[in-house]
Amino acid sequence: MPELIQPVRGTQDYYPEEMAVRSWLYAKMREVSEAFGYQEYDGPFLERFDLYAAKSGAEIVEKQSYVFEDRGGERITLRPELTPTLARMVAARQRQLNYPLRWWSFGPFWRYEKPQKGRTREFFQWNIDLIGDDSPEADAELATIAATFLKNVGFKPTETQVLVNNRALMQTELEALGIPSALRSSVFGLIDRKDKLSSDAWQKYGTELGLDATQLMGIEALVGNQDLWKKSESLQRFFEAIAVQGVGEYVHFAPHIIRGLDYYTGTVLEAWDTAGEFRSIFGGGRYDDLVNAVGGDPVPAVGFAVGNVVISLLLEALGHSPAINKAPAPxxxxxxxxxxxxxxxxxxxxxxxxxxxxxxxxxxxxxxxxxxxxxxxxxxxxxxxxxxxxxxxxxxxxxxxxxxxxxxxxxxxxxxxxxxxxxxxxx
RNA sequence: GUGGAUGUAGCUCAAUUGGCAGAGCACCGCACUGUGGAUGCGGUGGUUGCGGGUUCAAGUCCCGUCAUCCACCCCA
The missing domain is CATH 3.40.50.800 (Anticodon-binding domain)
Structure with a gap:
């Protein structure tokens, strides 16, 4: 017998049992998307490398993308995320489209990372975006969709939550602390690590960035201030809209949520299991500059992406896996x-x-x-x-x-x- | 990319200081030639991830390699 050829590292075989879960998730994503009036679309799985350069996080582009040269000498990337493709598609037909756009998609993505629990090199993502509306109500619509999805697949508010922050608010607060805007990106990184590092290590990291003790204390106070959102008119309107739409139990303000991707400009959101045992279920936010960055006129946009891997693990861990239909025929x-x-x-x-x-x-x-x-x-x-x-x-x-x-x-x-x-x- | 742990039957796992590679489940058969699940009995199934080394003897010790998992990093 010839030797069994190994599957490519970090890929997943979807036997009928796993495929049933993936299809079920896809159906739930479609159901929620359509309930809010979103249309399905997709882009190519291959894009030019240039599309991602300086638009995604540096780590994703430089270290985690599958990049190769095709026979014509073009640098091609297997798409590591959808948002740049979406921005490109919008920019290409900017004048023909009816705004606001409500678009969603589900498909495969690739990132060359070290495979671990909840992280594969080939994975599927639901992307959903609202383009052409810069209101806090638009942000709230996405958060409501996110919460509705969590609810519809069976999670309780005690099991999973959507955490929300606003980068503009944080930026204003950092400026009030006298932190120069040149440091903004690295200070966002510092905030992102507040929970992950020990207090001493965090202080040391902050000092290395050039912050003084007062500024560090200020940041600590910010990150611990659950009422900080009240200072932002945008977040006030956001949470009002959340409450009206009945998903307040699922959506909460969290000042430490900041996100790694550089293109987010305003509201950012992430969903986590409340026990904190898994990776984030999904993430997203407002990216008002991205369409402009790929050559279109500026268009405000907000959206998020959900990977299929973590959510499948979480569904199983919490006993919410769908009953799979073993019998295609009765x-x-x-x-x-x-x-x-x-x-x-x-x-x-x-x-x-x-x-x-x-x-x-x-x-x-x-x-x-x-x-x-x-x-x-x-x-x-x-x-x-x-x-x-x-x-x-x-x-x-x-x-x-x-x-x-x-x-x-x-x-x-x-x-x-x-x-x-x-x-x-x-x- | 950095550090660590683990690889034994299809699955979950045993195997004393190096000394005949096993069990449960699953699968197949029979009891039961026009009726599934339950029970009983029997059976198939292994180059111990792969390659090398030490030894009279390696699943066990050593080196390499691949894979999986965990913590970083990053993120869906």
């Missing part, structure tokens, strides 16, 4: 012996023509084996077409759940079986 047609092949296939065909989902057993195995197979694939009704039934123009039907068995006239079998599946047993 009807199982056995094959009595090789002489009945044409009759059995015809029976299955008739039932399918009547709109039923039917699996045909194709090899003349012993009936016990066929029943076991039917049971394993999760069929509800097993049909037997043997010499007796053919003689009498009937078909025997057994309900695997209850054990009931009836003999039905062949001509009306589809009619009775439909009713049987709906819970009404034939007399």
């Amino acid at each position: 009807i199982y047609v056995t094959l009595f012996d090789k002489h009945q092949v044409p009759d059995s296939l015809q029976l299955a065909t008739e039932l399918r023509a009547a709109g039923l989902k039917v699996t045909s057993h194709l090899s003349p195995d012993k009936l016990p084996k066929q029943f076991r197979q039917a049971d394993r694939v999760g069929a509800r009704l097993v049909l037997i077409l043997g010499p007796e039934e053919i003689q009498n123009k009937t078909v025997s039907v057994k309900d695997l759940g209850s054990g009931d068995q009836r003999v039905l006239p062949r001509a009306e079998a589809a009619y009775y079986i439909k009713h049987w599946l709906e819970g009404k047993k034939p007399a």
